[in-house]
Amino acid sequence: MSFKVADSLAQAAPAMDGPDDPGRRDFIHIAAAAAAVGGVAMVAWPLIDQLNPAADTLALASLEYDISKIALGQEVTISWRKQPVFIRHRTPAEIARARADDNAPMKDPAPDSARVKPGHEQWLIVLASCTHLGCVPTFGEGDYGGWLCPCHGSQYDTAARIRKGPAPLNLVLPDYTFLSDTKVKIG
Amino acid sequence: MSEHPSTYQPGTAIERWLDARLPIIRFSADLLDYPTPRNLNYWYTFGGILSFCLVVQIVTGIVLAMHYDPSAAGAFVSVQRSIMRDVNYGWLIRGLHANGAAMFFLAVYIHILRGMYYGSYKSPREVLWLLGCVIYVLMMATAFMGYVLPWGQMSFWGAKVITSLFGALPLVGKPLTTLLWGGFSVDDPTLTRFFSLHYLLPFVIAAVVALHIWALHVPGNSNPTGVNVRSASDTVPFHPYYTVKDLFAVSLFMILFALFVFYLPEAMGKVDNQVAADPLKTPAHIVPEWYLLPFYAILRAIPDKLTGVLALGGAILMLFVLPWLDTSKVRSMRYRPTYRMFFFVWIVASLALGWCGSQEPDGVIIPGAGPGPIFLDYGVNTVTWLSRIAALYYFAYFLVITPILGLTETPLPVPDSLYTPVLSHPAGVPAGAAAAPETKG
Numbered sequence: 001m002s003f004k005v006a007d008s009l010a011q012a013a014p015a016m017d018g019p020d021d022p023g024r025r026d027f028i029h030i031a032a033a034a035a036a037v038g039g040v041a042m043v044a045w046p047l048i049d050q051l052n053p054a055a056d057t058l059a060l061a062s063l064e065y066d067i068s069k070i071a072l073g074q075e076v077t078i079s080w081r082k083q084p085v086f087i088r089h090r091t092p093a094e095i096a097r098a099r100a101d102d103n104a105p106m107k108d109p110a111p112d113s114a115r116v117k118p119g120h121e122q123w124l125i126v127l128a129s130c131t132h133l134g135c136v137p138t139f140g141e142g143d144y145g146g147w148l149c150p151c152h153g154s155q156y157d158t159a160a161r162i163r164k165g166p167a168p169l170n171l172v173l174p175d176y177t178f179l180s181d182t183k184v185k186i187g
Numbered sequence: 188m189s190e191h192p193s194t195y196q197p198g199t200a201i202e203r204w205l206d207a208r209l210p211i212i213r214f215s216a217d218l219l220d221y222p223t224p225r226n227l228n229y230w231y232t233f234g235g236i237l238s239f240c241l242v243v244q245i246v247t248g249i250v251l252a253m254h255y256d257p258s259a260a261g262a263f264v265s266v267q268r269s270i271m272r273d274v275n276y277g278w279l280i281r282g283l284h285a286n287g288a289a290m291f292f293l294a295v296y297i298h299i300l301r302g303m304y305y306g307s308y309k310s311p312r313e314v315l316w317l318l319g320c321v322i323y324v325l326m327m328a329t330a331f332m333g334y335v336l337p338w339g340q341m342s343f344w345g346a347k348v349i350t351s352l353f354g355a356l357p358l359v360g361k362p363l364t365t366l367l368w369g370g371f372s373v374d375d376p377t378l379t380r381f382f383s384l385h386y387l388l389p390f391v392i393a394a395v396v397a398l399h400i401w402a403l404h405v406p407g408n409s410n411p412t413g414v415n416v417r418s419a420s421d422t423v424p425f426h427p428y429y430t431v432k433d434l435f436a437v438s439l440f441m442i443l444f445a446l447f448v449f450y451l452p453e454a455m456g457k458v459d460n461q462v463a464a465d466p467l468k469t470p471a472h473i474v475p476e477w478y479l480l481p482f483y484a485i486l487r488a489i490p491d492k493l494t495g496v497l498a499l500g501g502a503i504l505m506l507f508v509l510p511w512l513d514t515s516k517v518r519s520m521r522y523r524p525t526y527r528m529f530f531f532v533w534i535v536a537s538l539a540l541g542w543c544g545s546q547e548p549d550g551v552i553i554p555g556a557g558p559g560p561i562f563l564d565y566g567v568n569t570v571t572w573l574s575r576i577a578a579l580y581y582f583a584y585f586l587v588i589t590p591i592l593g594l595t596e597t598p599l600p601v602p603d604s605l606y607t608p609v610l611s612h613p614a615g616v617p618a619g620a621a622a623a624p625e626t627k628g
Contacts, residue, residue, distance in 0.1 A: 053365065053376075054376070081370075081371040081372075082371050082466060128467070133351035135348065135473065136468055138471070149469075150469050150471050150472055150473060
């Protein structure tokens with residue numbers, strides 16, 4: 001008799017709710033897979049993000065520099081956020097040459113006036129990393145009176161605009177302001 | 188692992204006991220007994236030579252890591268003062284490691300060229316070939332990160348240039364380089380993580396080498412004729428025939444290796460790398476190690492940054508897709524004289540690219556003629572234009588010549604079996620040599 005009860009119970013229970021219900025099984029699979037994917041992503045992200053700059057590295061924010069000691073025609077390379085920066089005291093001839101080329105064909109066209117701060121045209125302040133692959137270009141070489149990158153031969157003019165070679169962009173202008181005529185704040 | 192039936196018979200009760208639990212002796216015995224085509228020449232010994240190179244690099248590298256300081260402040264001093272001068276035999280161990288890297292690449296290039304010449308990449312060995320390409324890429328990554336560790340000027344600026352390559356990619360480029368650097372530029376965090384990865388990758392290479400050998404043992408070796416092994420009489424057991432042949436080749440290779448280590452230890456180094464890294468000044472002329480020069484020349488030849496980087500990646504990608512570019516049914520170039528000619532020109536083009544990579548981009552090729560008329564930024568008589576022509580051939584060889592020639596070329600008659608050419612060789616063979624060499628071992 002007990003068998004009969006069991007049988008009738010089994011029949012009474014609708015197949016939809018039983019452990020063999022395909023809908024229930026799919027739900028368990030999908031939920032388990034989703035939890036696994038989410039779990040892997042949550043574990044992976046800290047392992048990837050730890051590669052990004054640490055807080056102490058990011059804290060190297062701005063830099064003040066006294067430009068009064070840079071003579072006319074001289075250039076200094078300083079380190080800002082571990083990146084080299086050129087501060088160049090341009091001669092009138094360099095400025096004139098840059099302005100004369102304002103309408104020449106260029107990859108990344110920019111007038112000389114957009115490369116410097118008004119009233120401080122003699123000061124050209126740019127990141128000293130070639131926009132191709134990051135080498136520090138050398139001044140006084142190349143065909144345009146400006147910089148030549150020793151790595152792959154990119155040439156920049158006296159406004160640090162790209163004129164020839166594989167680099168795609170002009171040397172990058174950092175954020176900077178003149179605190180006074182002799183002091184500049186970068187960053 | 189291999190598909191041939193195992194002939195191992197456990198001799199003792201202990202061996203039988205172990206064989207039922209961990210058949211490791213059987214595994215090793217089957218590796219030694221592995222049937223190998225009887226006509227393999229010395230070009231086929233470079234797999235063994237490469238295994239030797241990997242062991243040398245891992246052993247010397249582990250020792251060097253015991254004396255090395257992976258920090259921007261200490262790296263240069265720990266290499267140039269401690270290891271090169273103070274540590275007992277440090278100069279020798281570093282000499283083996285630094286020159287060993289170059290020897291490793293020399294061997295891998297010969298190994299790759301052998302595979303290309305004899306068509307070893309063709310069905311059914313595509314996966315074997317792909318795994319080899321993966322090893323080659325891992326080798327380049329490992330060598331690059333290892334080159335950064337001495338933290339000299341070339342180390343630093345090499346790292347800057349190579350990591351900046353990723354910056355050319357649209358959208359992800361900039362965040363990706365920051366992620367690689369761990370800062371605003373190549374710096375302390377970059378060096379430390381490169382050290383960590385440089386220690387890791389050789390073991391990844393060793394694992395892929397195991398897969399490479401596995402994938403070799405399923406279809407078995409290719410051979411200089413490209414003709415399939417048809418019967419047991421086409422093969423000899425790996426041991427002692429090829430263990431001895433490989434050991435002899437390794438011995439010769441070690442003579443060349445020792446020549447560099449003891450007589451020309453700095454021949455492949457750059458003077459600038461004897462100067463500590465200076466993030467504010469790039470050396471006047473930076474070049475990568477010789478084994479990366481052809482790719483460097485391709486990068487420089489193209490006046491657009493992103494296209495240049497893609498061409499560099501594409502040049503390596505060509506090797507990966509070669510099995511599907513080659514349409515010919517004949518494996519070995521022995522029977523494809525036209526393709527062989529194009530292949531030799533390809534080697535010359537690759538060597539020319541290597542030479543171009545070592546020169547200044549506007550260097551003049553024909554002396555006294557001047558740079559010539561300027562076209563796409565450079566005179567036609569300059570290094571840049573030579574690399575452009577050579578790079579064009581490099582890609583045309585894979586993308587045009589290989590697929591078309593496979594369909595149009597009439598190959599020479601292919602022998603019936605892989606030892607027919609041996610028997611008909613004018614030098615002849617000693618009596619009985621071809622009869623049943625596999626039974627002698």
